[in-house]
Amino acid sequence: MSQTNSRFAPLPDPPYYAVIFTAERTDGDFGYGTMADHMMALAERQPGYIGVESTRDEEGLGITVSYWKDEDSILAWKAEAEHLAAQTMGKTRWYRHYTLRVAKVERAYSGPEGRL
Numbered sequence: 001m002s003q004t005n006s007r008f009a010p011l012p013d014p015p016y017y018a019v020i021f022t023a024e025r026t027d028g029d030f031g032y033g034t035m036a037d038h039m040m041a042l043a044e045r046q047p048g049y050i051g052v053e054s055t056r057d058e059e060g061l062g063i064t065v066s067y068w069k070d071e072d073s074i075l076a077w078k079a080e081a082e083h084l085a086a087q088t089m090g091k092t093r094w095y096r097h098y099t100l101r102v103a104k105v106e107r108a109y110s111g112p113e114g115r116l
Contacts, residue, residue, distance in 0.1 A: 048073020
C-alpha cells in the first residue's frame with residue numbers, strides 16, 4: 001500500500017496487526033515526553049514492528065496505533081523490560097484512564113481516491 005503523507009505509518013499490504021492505545025493523560029509531564037520518545041525509538045528496534053501513528057488533543061486524550069507483523073511480535077514488545085517499566089509509570093503517574101485494543105487488519109484502503 002502506497003502512502004505519501006509522512007504522518008502516516010508506511011504499512012505493507014494486509015494482514016498485519018494494530019495495537020490501539022487510547023489514553024487520557026493526567027495534568028503535568030512528570031517525565032512523560034522523554035519516556036514517550038524513548039519508547040518510540042525502542043519500539044522501532046523490535047522485531048516485527050512496522051510503524052506508528054499518534055495524535056493527542058488539547059484536553060489530553062491521545063490515540064496511538066502501533067502496527068506489528070504478528071501477535072508474537074506484540075507479545076514480545078509487551079514483555080520488553082523497559083516497556084514494562086513505562087507501563088508501570090503510565091498506570092501510576094501519567095494516565096487517568098486508558099484502553100488497549102489489539103486488532104488484525106485484513107483490509108486497508110487509502111484515499112482520497114478510495115479503494116485501490
